[in-house]
Amino acid sequence: MGVVTPPKTPKQDRSRATRLRLLEAAVACLAEHGWAGSTVSVVAERAGVSRGAAQHHFPTREDLFTAAVEYVAEERSAALRALPVQARAEVVGALVGLYTGPLFRAALQLWVAASNEEQLRPRVTELEARVGRETHRIAVELLGADEERPGVRETVQGLLDMARGLGLANLLTDDAARRRRVVTQWAALLDGVLD
Amino acid sequence: MGVVTPPKTPKQDRSRATRLRLLEAAVACLAEHGWAGSTVSVVAERAGVSRGAAQHHFPTREDLFTAAVEYVAEERSAALRALPVQARAEVVGALVGLYTGPLFRAALQLWVAASNEEQLRPRVTELEARVGRETHRIAVELLGADEERPGVRETVQGLLDMARGLGLANLLTDDAARRRRVVTQWAALLDGVLD
Numbered sequence: 001m002g003v004v005t006p007p008k009t010p011k012q013d014r015s016r017a018t019r020l021r022l023l024e025a026a027v028a029c030l031a032e033h034g035w036a037g038s039t040v041s042v043v044a045e046r047a048g049v050s051r052g053a054a055q056h057h058f059p060t061r062e063d064l065f066t067a068a069v070e071y072v073a074e075e076r077s078a079a080l081r082a083l084p085v086q087a088r089a090e091v092v093g094a095l096v097g098l099y100t101g102p103l104f105r106a107a108l109q110l111w112v113a114a115s116n117e118e119q120l121r122p123r124v125t126e127l128e129a130r131v132g133r134e135t136h137r138i139a140v141e142l143l144g145a146d147e148e149r150p151g152v153r154e155t156v157q158g159l160l161d162m163a164r165g166l167g168l169a170n171l172l173t174d175d176a177a178r179r180r181r182v183v184t185q186w187a188a189l190l191d192g193v194l195d
Numbered sequence: 196m197g198v199v200t201p202p203k204t205p206k207q208d209r210s211r212a213t214r215l216r217l218l219e220a221a222v223a224c225l226a227e228h229g230w231a232g233s234t235v236s237v238v239a240e241r242a243g244v245s246r247g248a249a250q251h252h253f254p255t256r257e258d259l260f261t262a263a264v265e266y267v268a269e270e271r272s273a274a275l276r277a278l279p280v281q282a283r284a285e286v287v288g289a290l291v292g293l294y295t296g297p298l299f300r301a302a303l304q305l306w307v308a309a310s311n312e313e314q315l316r317p318r319v320t321e322l323e324a325r326v327g328r329e330t331h332r333i334a335v336e337l338l339g340a341d342e343e344r345p346g347v348r349e350t351v352q353g354l355l356d357m358a359r360g361l362g363l364a365n366l367l368t369d370d371a372a373r374r375r376r377v378v379t380q381w382a383a384l385l386d387g388v389l390d
Contacts, residue, residue, distance in 0.1 A: 034311040036231045105310070108363075112307045115300070115366050116229040125367045132364075154380035161377060162353050165360030168303075169327075171310050172320045182356060185349035189384055 019057050021047040026068035031105035035113035040064055066123045069110055072103045073131045080138050088194075089187035091142045095160065096183055098135065099167030107131075108171070135160060145194050155193050162186060214252050216242040221263035226300035230308035235259055261318045264305055267298045268326045275333050283389070284382035286337045290355065291378055293330065294362030302326075303366070330355060340389050350388050357381065 008016075025047035029038045040061050044054035058064035076098055083094060098104065107128075114124035139156050140147060147153045166182065169175045203211075220242035224233045235256050239249035253259035271293055278289060293299065302323075309319035334351050335342060342348045361377065364370045 032311070034307065037311065108307060111363070111366055112229065112303060116227070116232065116304075121367065128367060151380050151383070154376045155384070157373065158357055158377045158381045161360035161364060162357040163360065164363050165356035165358065168306070168359050168363060169356060171306055172316065172323060178352065181349045182353045185346045186353045188346070189350070189388065192387065193384065 015057075018047075018049055018053060020071075022049060022054055022057055022064065023068045023071045026064050027072050027102060027106045030065060030068070030109045031102040034109045035065075035117075038065065038109075062120055062123055065110060066120075066127055069103070069107050070127055070131070072106070073134075076103055077131075077134055077138060080142070083142065086142075088143060088191055089184055091139075092159065092183050092187040092190065093180075095135075095139055095142070096163040096166050096179065099163045100170050100179075104167045105171070108168070132160075143190065143194060151193065155190065159186065159190065210252075213242075213244055213248060215266075217244060217249055217252055217259065218263045218266045221259050222267050222297060222301040225260060225263070225304045226297040229304045230260075230312075233260065233304075257315055257318055260305055261315075261322055264298070264302050265322055265326070267301070268329075271298055272326075272329055272333060275337070278337065281337075283338065283386055284379060286334075287354065287378050287382040287385065288375075290330075290334055290337070291358040291361050291374065294358045295365050295374075299362045300366070303363070327355075338385070338389060346388065350385065354381065354385065 022043060026038070026043045029043050029046060033042070038061075040054050040058065041051055043064060044051045047054070054064070058067060080094060080098070083091075086094070110120070110124055111128065114120040136156065139145075139160060143156065145152050145156050147156075162182075166175070166179050170179065217238060221233070221238045224238050224241060228237070233256075235249050235253065236246055238259060239246045242249070249259070253262060275289060275293070278286075281289070305315070305319055306323065309315040331351065334340075334355060338351065340347050340351050342351070357377075361370070361374050365374065
C-alpha cells in the first residue's frame, strides 16, 4: 500500500515456510484421517517439524486446523478469481470443483467434528460463514450475475448448495461422470435465469 | 400376499420392540456424538437394553449403525411416499426436509466416518447408493417428472444434490430462512423445466 516494508530476513522466510508446511500437512491429515486421527503431533511429524515448533506457530489443535482450512480456502479462492472469462458451464464446473478435492474433504471433517465438539464449533461456524460469503462473491462475479434482479441471488445460492451436495456425493465413490451431466444441465438452467 | 402368517407371540413382539429402541437410540447417538462417540454400549444404555441383548440383535458396531441409518431412511421414505399430491414448492420443501433433521446428521456422521475407516466404507457406500436410488424414485414421482424428456433426470438429480448441500449448510447454524428463499426460487425454476 505504498509503505516500504523491510526486506524479509532468512529467519522470517524459514518461519513462513515452516508455517506453510504445517498448514498443508494439516489439511492432508484431516482429509485422510478425520478429526479423531488428526493431532498436532501427527501433523508435525508429517510436515517434518518438531512438536515444539508446531506449537510455537499454533498453540492449540483448534488453531492449527481452522488456520489450515482457511489457508487452503483462500488459495482456492485466489485461483478461482484468476480464471479467465469463461462460458457458464465451465464456470459452474470450476465452482463445483471447489467441493470435490482434498480441501472439501478436510473442511467436511472439521464441520462434522464441530457439530459434536463445543470448543471447535464457534470457530468453525465463523470460518464457514466467512468462506461462504467469499465464495458467493466470486460466483456472482464469474457468472456475471446481476443480484439486483429478483431471484438471482437465491439462484446463485442454490447453485452453491448443489455444488456442496455434489461434493458430498463424491465422498465415498467417484461420482465424476454423473456430476458432469448434472453440471451441464444446471448450467443450461442458469442461462435462462441470468441472461 | 395371501399367505396366512402365524400370529406373533409376545416374545417376538418384545424382541421387535427392543430392536426398534436400539435403532432409534443409535441414530440419535450418531447425530449427537458422532461416530467416535457412538459405541454399542452407549446405545444399549440409552435404549435401556443390556449390552448382551444389543449384541444379540447386532453382532457388530457396523451392523448396528448401518441398520439404524437404513431403518430411519426407510421410515422417512414411507412418510414421503404417503404425502398427498402437492404444489411443486411444497414437494421441493419436503424433499429438502429429508436432509435437515437428525437422520441426515446421523447419515452424515456415518458417511464421514466411512471415508476414513476401511471396515465401514463398503457397507455405507452400498447403503448410500440404495437410499439414494429410492429417494430419486420418490422425487420423480412426487414432482410428476417425465424422465423420458432430455435433461429432466439430471434436473432432479441436481435438485437432490442441492437438498443435500442445504442439509450441510444447516449443520452448524439454523439456515431455515435462507433455505426457504432458495427452495422457493428453485421450485419456480423447476416448473419451467418439468412442465
